[in-house]
Amino acid sequence: MSTSVNTLEQSTPQVQPxxxxxxxxxxxxxxxxxxxVRDSFRDWRIIAPIVTLTxxxxxxxxxxxxQFAGFVEDFGAEVIGTRTIPFLLMIVGFFPISISLVIALETFVGEKERRSLEPxxxxxxxxxxxxxxxxxSAMIPPLISSYGGMAxxxxxxxxxxxxxxxxPMLIIQIILLTTVQALVMVTGAVVVSSQTTSTRAANLLASFIIIPMALLIQAESVIMFLAPDAESANGIGALWAIIAGMVVVVVLLLRVGNSIFNREELLGRTLDSLNLRGTAAKIWRNVRAVDDAGTPARNLIEWYQRGIWLSLKRQTxxxxxxxxxxxFALVAGFVVGLLPEWQLGLPGGMDLSTVGENVGxxxxxxxxxxxxxxxxxxxGRILLAATLLAMFSFGTIALVLTPATYVILGYATSQILVAGYNPLILAPAVLTHGIVEIPVIVLATATALRLGAIVTRLPRGMTVGNAWMAAIGDTIKLWLGLIIPGLLxxxxIEAYITPAITSLILGG
Amino acid sequence: MIESHELTKYYEEFLAVDSVTLDVPTGTVLALLGPNGAGKTTTVRMLTSILEPSSGWARLAGYDVRTAPEQVRAHVGVLTEQHGLYERMKAVEYLDFFGQAYKIPASKRRQTTLDLMERFGLMFAVDKQLGEYSKGMKQKLALVRAMIHNPPVLLLDEPTSAMDPQSAKLVRDAIIELQRDQRTFLITTHNLSEAQQLADRIAIIRHGRIIANGTFEELAHRFVGDTQIELRVREPLNGLAHDISDLVRVEEVGTDWLRYRVASPQETNPVLLRRILGMGVDVVSLSPLSQTLEDIYLQVVKEDEQQEGKANEHLR
Structure with a gap:
């Protein structure tokens, strides 16, 4: 019997470019x-709608x-009629790609259900x-039909x-929108499929994809009719923004899909049952854990010394x-404030001591x-909202909501500077309590970001469910141990010390 | 060729496979037996690098399941519990697809496909859609799929289930032939006579643990014990069982027959026979009963259940 161990590294002596x-x-x-694709084209249930829609x-x-253009023309509303034309181009492109969702669910969870995935x-x-x-394979037939239909x-x-x-740019925009929408639906379907074991459950969960997509189509329709740049040679600005946003969503969903489309996740999950009590128990265990093995803390001191430290390290x-x-937000706010068109024009040469007197x-x-x-x-409520919304946005909302304060702070600093004051006059009003508050906000935002983004890169050996429960455990632990006490x-400090120090420094 | 050490798998908190250690040398057939849910499929999935072990290690054809999963799968043929065929495809297309997935050159794929179809008596259905195949034919085709890349190791889950006796024999013969060709097999099955016929070694798994592992003879000796012998007489026994109980361990008694176990039949049987004949009893037959894998399996499981019961009682 051979006892030698061959590994991939040994078997491929040169790293492939x-x-x-x-x-x-x-x-x-x-x-x-x-x-x-060959299999799809053999299924009349897929072929029939594709041919019809193309x-x-x-x-x-x-x-x-x-007909519509002729009708509205009689009422002197030609513009509505003409804008119906690109709108219907978008609809012609969208209908076939809606099939991509069905094919994707079928190809991922359908195969799992028919047991043909294991071979x-x-x-x-x-x-x-x-x-x-x-x-x-889930994208090609619907996209062929979609491009064909639009042609x-x-x-x-x-x-x-x-x-x-x-x-022409509007046509390019519509083609791009169609393509990214197909990608969003397919990549979303992969995420849905990996969390279910039956097409029935997957179809139900697919409403999380269909409903936002339907709302998006409605928004795009409204933009096409109402946008002031609807006939611009550069395309509609709002549609470019949607395309960019969708590309970000696609990238995130691709990352999630690639992270959870693995053999372990696909075959390790055999039941769709919901065990709320078990889930709560696991989260609670993670809250009490002092190490990666989940050992519970024996007392509050150990929980702080080891448990909190363990969760903090994970947020690095x-x-x-x-x-x-x-x-970046602080600098951006400051730079924007320096632009003449954005300046508030604060009065200069004011006696700041009156401000200082009245701070209290x-x-x-x-x-x-x-x-x-x-x-x-x-x-707290802003950070809590950021945390909850981060869970449904791969963490991105956390990085949109909380930095807004820093944009405002940067902007305010630049306005004070432009008005001829020393910007350091803001320091006592911000930094006195900021010494505690800023690290707490950084920590809460980082925790929210990690909580949402954990599914895009699962820790080794963890399923989506486990990773999420561990991240929720860390979040609760840090909120209880550091964020809530820190905010209080x-x-x-902000209520009682900051006004006093500010008043003192401003000469009140 | 197949080695594992303390291979363990947890699904969340559920311990599915508990410290499984196996050693299957090249050219050997190991039958992995056990009740439903014992951990057979999970073990096979870990051995094929489909599932990652929670702890322990395993190597197949010299490749580590953790560090070289693609190499492991390239050297292993797997027959899964469910055949899982694509029913809209024809057999040749299906096998060609798997041939591509196993990176067999295009020039070889068709010939290999036809050779294997011929070997398993499926040539007549080579251009049929798989949806038209019978259950047994599907099972055979799934076996062909497992062999398409000529792997040195084959892991077969219930290889002859759903097959008619003739097809099942064809598959068994193929396994024996391939074994002669130095292929290594791990077969999981509930068909104990088939396992007895094919396996060089037998491992019994229960609740994720290997509770018995060895050759048929080793297991028979360890779990079933001494040879059982049946004595048949012309008239009713009339207390004969009691009269010979100092010589042999009588286990079962009928009207005109009894069964006993004896450590050394060569020494004891002549003495026993002389005594019985001396008592005027006419002996019709004295014959050893053959031991089956079923006897061993049932005994192994029974002993494990008893041990488990004791352990539970102790815990209470």
């Missing part, structure tokens, strides 16, 4: 794609556009190759009665990103009789 490796990955992925629907849409998982193809292959629509427009022609990367974003009065007027709870609640302490 990245490009060749990429080609190999793509070539292997296409093995899957070819099979599945060859019949565009003519119908063109006819409707013509495939037993081949040497890597998780990434399988993922790319299946994603492409038929545009050709029929050229040869039809309507004289209005959309801007997220904290670095958060600090970077905060600094302002504070009382603003915060009421219980300033500590008012300040703590104000900060910062609020107390």
């Amino acid at each position: 990245q490009r060749a490796q990429f080609r190999q990955t793509l070539s292997n992925a296409l093995i899957i794609t070819r099979r599945e 060859f019949l629907f565009p003519f119908l849409a063109q006819f409707v556009a013509g 495939l998982l037993s081949t040497p193809l890597t998780n990434t190759e399988l993922y790319i292959g299946k994603t492409l 038929v629509y545009l050709i029929s427009l050229v040869f039809g009665e309507l004289t209005w022609r959309p801007e 990367m997220a904290a670095r990103i958060t600090i970077g974003v905060f600094v 009065v302002y504070t009382e007027q603003l915060l009421g009789p219980n300033p500590v709870s008012a300040i703590a609640w104000q900060n 302490l910062a609020a107390a």
Whole structure:
């Protein structure tokens, strides 16, 4: 019996150049794609709508556009009629890609349900190759139909009665929108499929994709009709913004998909049952844990010394990103404030001692009789909202909501500077309690970011569920141990010490 | 060829496989037996690098399941519990697809496919859609799929289930032939006579633990004990069982027969026979009963259940 161990490293003496490796990955992925596309084209339930939507629907849409344009023209509303034309182009493109969701659910969870996935998982193809292959196979037939349908629509427009022609850039925008929407649906379907074991459950969960997508289409329609730059040669600005946003969503979903489309996640999950009590128990265990094995703390001191420290260490990367974003927000606010069109034009040469004298009065007027709870609640609810929304946005909302304060702070600093004052006059009003508050906000934002983003890069050996429960455990632990006490302490300083010091420094 | 040491798998908190240590040398067949849910499939999935072990290690064909998963899968043929065929494909297309996935050159794929189809008697259905295949044919085709890349190690889950006796024999013969060709097999099955017929070594798994592991003879000796012998007489026994109880351990008694166990039949049986004949009893037959894997399996599981019961009682 051989006792030698062969590893991939040993079997491939030279590291393949990245490009060749990429080609190999793509070539292997296409093995899957070819099979599945061929399989899709053998299914009349997929072929029938594709043919209809490619060859019949565009003519119908063109006819409707013509009729509608004629109708609204009678009332002197030509602009509505003409804007119906690109709108219907978008609809002609969108209908076929809605099939991509069905194919994606079928190709991922359907195969799992029919038990044909395991033989495939037993081949040497890597998780990434399988993922790319299946994603492409879910996208190709609907996209062919979508591009075909849009081509038929545009050709029929050229040869039809309507004289209005959309801007080429608008057509490019619609094609790009269609493509990214298909990608969002397919990559979203992969995430949904990996969390279920039956197509029934997957179809139910797919409403998380369909509903936002339907709302997005409605928003795009409104933009197409109402945008002031609807006929600009550069395309509609708002649509570019949507395309950019969708690309970010696609990248995040691709990361999540690639992270959770793995053999362990696919075959390790066998039941869809919901065990709330078990989930709560696991989260609570993570809250009490002092090490990676989940050993509970024996007392409060150990919990602080080891448990909190363990969770803090896990936030290192997220904290670095958060600090970077905060600094960027501060600088951006400051730079924007220096632009003439954004300046407030504060009066210069004021006697700041009057401000200093009245700091206490302002504070009382603003915060009421219980300033500590008012300040703590104000900060706490923003951080709490950022944390909750981060869970559904891969952490991105946390990096949008909380840095807003720093944009304002940067902007305020620049306005004070422009008005001819020393910006350091802000320091006592910000830094006195900021010494505590800023690190707490950084920590809370970093925790929210990690909580949302954990699914995009799962810790080794963890399923999505486990990773999320561990991150929720860390979040609760840090909120209980540091964030809530920190917010209360910062609020107390802000309510009682900051006004006094500010008043002192400003000469009140 | 197949080695594992303390291989363990947890699903969350559930311990599915507990410290499984196996050693299957090249050219050997190991039958992994056990009740449903015992951990057989999870063990096979870990051995094929589909699931990552929670702890312990395993190597197949010299490749570590953790560090070289693609190499492991390239050297292993797997017949899964469910055949999992793509029913809209034809057999040749299906095997060609898996041939590509196993990176077999295009020039070889078709010939290998046809050779294997011929070997398993499926040539007549080579161009049929798999949806038209019978259950047994599907099972055979799934076996062909597992062998398409000519792997040195084959892990087969219930290889002959759903097959008619003739097809099952064909598959068994193929396994024996491949074994002669130095292929290594791990077979999980509930068909104990088939396991007895094919396996060089037998491992029994229960609640994720290997509770018995060895050759048939080793297990028979350890768990079933001494040879059982049946004595048949012409007339009713009339207390004969009691009269010979000082010589042998009588286990079962009928009207005109009894079964006993004896450590050394060569020495004891002549003495016993002389005594019985001396008592005027006419002996019809005295024959050893053959031991089956079923006897061993049931005994192993029974002993484990008893031990478990004791352990639970102790805990209470």
